[in-house]
Amino acid sequence: MGGFTPMAPKCEPVIMSRSEAPHDDMTGNLLDRLLAGLPAEAVLTDPDVTGSYAHDMAGFCPAGNPAVVVLPRTAEEVQHVMRTATALRVPVVPQGARTGLSGGANATEGCIVLSLTRMDRIVEINPVDRIAVVEPGVVNAALSRAVGEHGLYYPPDPSSWETCTIGGNIGTASGGLCCVKYGVTAEYVLGLDVVLADGRLMSTGRRTAKGVAGYDLTRLFVGSEGSLGVVVRAILALKPRPPRQLALAAEFPSGAAACDAVCRIMAGGHVPSLLELMDRTTVGAVNELTRMGLPETTEALLLAAFDTPDPAADLAAVGALCEAAGATQVVPAEDVAESELLLQARRSALVALDAVKGTTMIDDVCVPRSRLGEMLEGVERIAEKHGLTIGVVAHAGDGNTHPTVCFDAADPDERRRARESFDEIMGLGLELGGTITGEHGVGVLKKEWLAREIGPVGVEMQRAVKAAFDPLGILNPGKLF
Amino acid sequence: MGGFTPMAPKCEPVIMSRSEAPHDDMTGNLLDRLLAGLPAEAVLTDPDVTGSYAHDMAGFCPAGNPAVVVLPRTAEEVQHVMRTATALRVPVVPQGARTGLSGGANATEGCIVLSLTRMDRIVEINPVDRIAVVEPGVVNAALSRAVGEHGLYYPPDPSSWETCTIGGNIGTASGGLCCVKYGVTAEYVLGLDVVLADGRLMSTGRRTAKGVAGYDLTRLFVGSEGSLGVVVRAILALKPRPPRQLALAAEFPSGAAACDAVCRIMAGGHVPSLLELMDRTTVGAVNELTRMGLPETTEALLLAAFDTPDPAADLAAVGALCEAAGATQVVPAEDVAESELLLQARRSALVALDAVKGTTMIDDVCVPRSRLGEMLEGVERIAEKHGLTIGVVAHAGDGNTHPTVCFDAADPDERRRARESFDEIMGLGLELGGTITGEHGVGVLKKEWLAREIGPVGVEMQRAVKAAFDPLGILNPGKLF
Incomplete structure (x- = not known):
């Protein structure tokens, strides 16, 4: 995933390694205090290094330059970092592996990046x-x-x-x-x-x-x-641990038919361990990348799997529902290995879409699954309007779609249209009774949209909760709100 | 359940029906304001009626007299009640059916009881x-x-x-x-x-x-x-909706053996739809009440059920684990009707224990299921120390025990010992890495114990959250903290 270069101009980092360069008093004081409770190897100041901690995998998200990156190994060391940050009123940005897709882990200018990766027991x-x-x-x-x-x-x-x-x-x-x-x-x-x-x-x-x-x-x-x-x-x-899951693939002549199948499966009381959808664009991109030979004629491919005691029986029932919804072909996997191959196609979808134009923005709109068909149709309209390729992969059983906008980051107009379509997709999700984020979070990317989803009273109460825990506003400022 | 008379002396209610009696200015103002946005039939002031809304089913919990009981039918009416309460700084106690067991719905003196029972669509x-x-x-x-x-x-x-x-x-x-x-x-x-x-x-x-x-x-x-x-x-x-569940009963020569069976079942990867335990005291009480003919020789009875596609196979596997843990008898139900009979025994347990001495206090301590055996043993010690009958029923698969203290409410010394043993059971639960409440809540009954469980920082942050939502402290005051 990813591949998108953040839009914020990459400024020269403010801070260099202590041993290499002088720094202003404020930063010196910060470093001295941090080093009083952390080993030297846990405090990084080399700008080439700290710069690599500036952002996660989200596009369209500004990121500042960290003053310092700390890598504590114990809770006590984290406490020391937070005490220091509170004393000096320095913002702290906690980070994991920075695989996030909303800029939630992006550094703010002059912050302490608090990487928890070494606390890995x-x-x-x-x-x-x-x-x-x-x-x-x-x-x-x-x-x-x-x-x-x-x-x-x-x-x-x-x-x-x-x-x-x-x-x-x-x-x-x-x-x-x-x-x-x-x-x-x-x-x-x-x-x-x-x-x-x-x-x-x-x-x-x-x-x-x-x-x-x-x-x-x-x-x-x-x-x-x-x-x-x-x-x-x-x-x-x-x-x-459940039994290994067994999957089937079903090919549909339209997105609407595939979504109809999803509704029939869920209303029928089935409990698949996986129910994923890829549209034609995505299937094409996966074929291009992996030479997997998925059916290019498909308008929508549905993958369903069961990890039940008798998955073949469950797949047969679900396959019949797919056919009733108009599937032109239903292919159950013969065994676990064949199932894994099918799932590989799904797992490579986002990388494949990334390759289409060099850059993607992955949206994360979740709608009631009964509205999934309208969502797919709407995304198609938005793609057409903006003259863009938007592939849709979806955790269809949850109504959680990842419309993925493919664009050329070097083309300013295409970038603009990409961002506009990304936003219109969120607007569509809200219209359909959905949410702007099913699993990727708000971060920096969707701040304005959070307010649209939860309304002014919701924002006010969320801010009140934030203030109760972080009265100085030093914890990951500028995110969510 | 229940049957316990709250300990707070039942004072004469302050408020009578508007039409029947005069009332002080404050209350008059409150009633006038409430009636401006609620139909008259939704505002109860007859003390005989409002008194019946004073408390839930918990014992040992003080309850005040409501100034008024309101029964709104719409969100707008609830909004009117809360606006009025905020304007006049009157406490509001929201209520459902008052079946709670911690006094969480108990009225405070002079409060508005806000019963939501008419909003039942x-x-x-x-x-x-x-x-x-x-x-x-x-x-x-x-x-x-x-x-x-x-x-x-x-x-x-x-x-x-x-x-x-x-x-x-x-x-x-x-x-x-x-x-x-x-x-x-x-x-x-x-x-x-x-x-x-x-x-x-x-x-x-x-x-x-x-x-x-x-x-x-x-x-x-x-x-x-x-x-x-x-x-x-x-x-x-x-x-x-899953298939109807099929149950088995297993008789054990000791509580420890039954708890060992629970551990084996859960560590073995089984997913029962029900896994309940009754100790000898409880089995005896149920027999006494229902003449069900449960085995009186048992020290602990375990009920397990499965709602899987092949429950008989699951029951056979679990039955074998029970025998390996020392069960003297394992009786799988032949059909759903027989299963229901077994579950009836469990469902009547608390009523049966209530009948032992006329009054019970039902505790609700949840421990890691690996510590369940120690919990049972400890409760037995506490019962012995205080010379009381304490029956234990437990959602054993969750480690959630309901040690039920049976006592004569008319005997002050027995009441004291009942309360002491009730508290010691919570202390034991905390020692075993558990919680003072698995599912009944804190209410009034366990306020002091909440602080012991979550510690001073936890209490401070919980209070901060409370203050963020309810700065005037009018919503169900005196509960939880």
């Missing part, structure tokens, strides 16, 4: 309690593999799962392909240790299956994009 | 989107039956499901028997319309399967016991 895996206790820098795939060895399953699987961190997943409330059956990150976070803006440590939630003692602050931190506190430990719920 | 049931839109006064069982007609399932099933309301369930973040597989109320609340303390209406969340636009205020309201705002509409997630 899996503290505990408990098969009886079905929990894992982890530090925020643990990579999603590393956790998934580790719990798999105990017969357990950590479902949330964002596309970047091989590199993204659990802390980042919690900050963004990430989703993935599994959500249609297993839900999103939020549903797996039981309790948190959080360092507050002033450096105090707070524990929220529980390590039990149930618990309702007080307000649910755990859930408040999930999806808060590092703007309320810094997660330094998480207690995660796990599921028993 | 099911606005929408959508099988494609798998959602229901409801008003807060809808009874849990009414919703369950209504969605069942569409092949859908609303899982949360507190014991009081035939009478409790969805609004109350949301306020308390209720659980039930289904949670081991389907989770608690919180997991089914997608979006809310909330009237804030000052009377403004705010919409939170979404009607889509996924959505991460801004802080998760929806979840913040769930379990907030009416202290942050008044829920006037909820968008609830639904599941497809």
Whole structure:
């Protein structure tokens, strides 16, 4: 994913390494204070290095130059960073692997970038309690593999799962392909240790299956994009590992027919472990990139999978519903290996779309699944109006679409049209009763749109919550609102 | 459940019907203002009537006399009530069916009781989107039956499901028997319309399967016991209706052996739709009440059920694990009817324990399920120390125990010992890494204990959240903190 160069001009970084260059008093004071509680190797000031921490994978998002990047290894070190930041009123931008797609981890000018990537210990895996206790820098795939060895399953699987961190997943409330059956990150976070803006440590939630003692602050931190506190430990719920899933692919003569199939499947009470849609543009791009030989004649390709005790029976039932909705071809995988091949097509979709014009903007609009057909149709209209290629991949079972605008970043007019169509897609989503973001978050990219979605009272109360946790406004300022 | 008379002396109510008696200026002003935006029949002042709204089903919880009870039918009427309360600085206690067990709905002296029971419309049931839109006064069982007609399932099933309301369930973040597989109320609340303390209406969340636009205020309201705002509409997630469950009963020679079986079942990757435990005391009480003929020789009875495609196979596997853990007898139900009989035993447990000494206090301590055996053992020690009968029923699969203290309310010393043992049980739960409340909430009953569980920083931040939503402190004051 990604490939888009942020639009903000890349200024010369303000700060250089302490040993190499002088710096102003303010920064000197900041560095001295930080180094009083952090080892020297955990404090980066070389501008070539700190510059690489300036932004995540979102396009159209300004990013400033960090004053310093810190890489703590313990909660105590994070507390020291936050105490320092509070004392000096310096903004702090918490970061995971910077795979985000909304600029939520982008640096602000002169900030402390607080990278949690070195806090990467899996503290505990408990098969009886079905929990894992982890530090925020643990990579999603590393956790998934580790719990798999105990017969357990950590479902949330964002596309970047091989590199993204659990802390980042919690900050963004990430989703993935599994959500249609297993839900999103939020549903797996039981309790948190959080360092507050002033450096105090707070524990929220529980390590039990149930618990309702007080307000649910755990859930408040999930999806808060590092703007309320810094997660330094998480207690995660796990599921028993299900059987390997078996998939089918169904080819449709129109997007509307594919969406009709989605509605029939969900209204029919089926619980697929995956239900994904790719439109013709996406299928073409995947063929171009991978030579997979997907059917080029298709207008929409639906992938469904089941990890049930008898997936073949479930696929047969769903295949019949696809045919009833007008599918011209239904191809169930013979085995797990063939299923994986089908899913590879879906997994390479965004990279393939990126290759179309060199740059993409990936939208993330979720609509009630009963409105999915209208969404697809509307996106097509928007693409036509702006003379752009917009491929749609969607977690169709959730109504969560990723209309992906392909454009040439070197062409100013095309950039403008790309941004306009990106915004119109969000407007369409709201009209259909949806949300501007199903799983990527608000960050910098969708700030104005958040206000449109939740309205003035909503914004006011969200700001009041922000002020309650971060009265000085030093935690990831300029994000969300 | 219940049967316990609140300990607060029942004072003479302050307010009488407007037509019958004079009242002081303050109250007169309040009534005049309320009646300006509510029909007369929605404003109750007869002290015999308002007195019946003073408390929920919790014991040991003080309750004041309401100045007035209002029964709005629309969000606008609720807004009028809150605007009036804000203008006059009068406390408001939101109420559902008052089946709560922590005093969370108890009136404070001179308050407006805001009963949502007349807002009982099911606005929408959508099988494609798998959602229901409801008003807060809808009874849990009414919703369950209504969605069942569409092949859908609303899982949360507190014991009081035939009478409790969805609004109350949301306020308390209720659980039930289904949670081991389907989770608690919180997991089914997608979006809310909330009237804030000052009377403004705010919409939170979404009607889509996924959505991460801004802080998760929806979840913040769930379990907030009416202290942050008044829920006037909820968008609830639904599941497809599963097959009817099939159950087994397993008899154990000790609580420890039964808890070992629970651990083996959960570590073995099984996903029962129900996994309940009753100790010897409870089994005896149920036999006494119902003449069901449960095995009196048992030290612990485990009930497990599956609603899977092949429940008999799952029951066979779980039965084998029970035997490996030392079960002396494993009896799988032959059919759904026989399963229902077994579950009836569990459902009548609290009523049966109530009959032992005339009064009970039902605790609600949830521990990591790996510590369940220690919890049972500890409760036995506490019962012995205080010379009391304490029966334990537990949502064993969740580690959520309901140690039920049986006592004679007319005996002051026994009351004291009952309260002491109730508190010691919470202390034990915290020692074992658990929580003071798995599903009943904090209310008045467990205020001091909330502070012990979440610590001073936690309390401070929870209070900050409260202040952000309710700066005047008029919403359900004296609860939680």
